[in-house]
Amino acid sequence: MRKIGVEKSLSNVADYLTEQGYSVQILGESIDNNISKLDQFDAIVTSDYNTNMLGYSDPETKVPIINASGLTPEEVKCRVDRASKK
Numbered sequence: 001m002r003k004i005g006v007e008k009s010l011s012n013v014a015d016y017l018t019e020q021g022y023s024v025q026i027l028g029e030s031i032d033n034n035i036s037k038l039d040q041f042d043a044i045v046t047s048d049y050n051t052n053m054l055g056y057s058d059p060e061t062k063v064p065i066i067n068a069s070g071l072t073p074e075e076v077k078c079r080v081d082r083a084s085k086k
Helices: 011-019 073-085
Strands: 002-007 023-027 043-046 066-068
Touching: 002 011, 011 023, 011 073, 043 073, 066 073
Parallel strands: 002 023, 002 043, 043 066
Antiparallel strands: none
């Protein structure tokens, strides 16, 4: 089962991914609470990559980061699927 980290403000995306069989963990907005968790995920979903919830414009992680801004939950799922296959 793929494990996806989802920004707190994207509860609709988290709910949809959970319904689709993903293991979803909600990420808080504090960098101190998230930095140690990042590499545990197959993908991370945020609402805006450029000013993301981690406070960095380019977070140091090898995990794919999906910008959900303007996307439906279904579109986010497609991007998660593509990113986690790489």
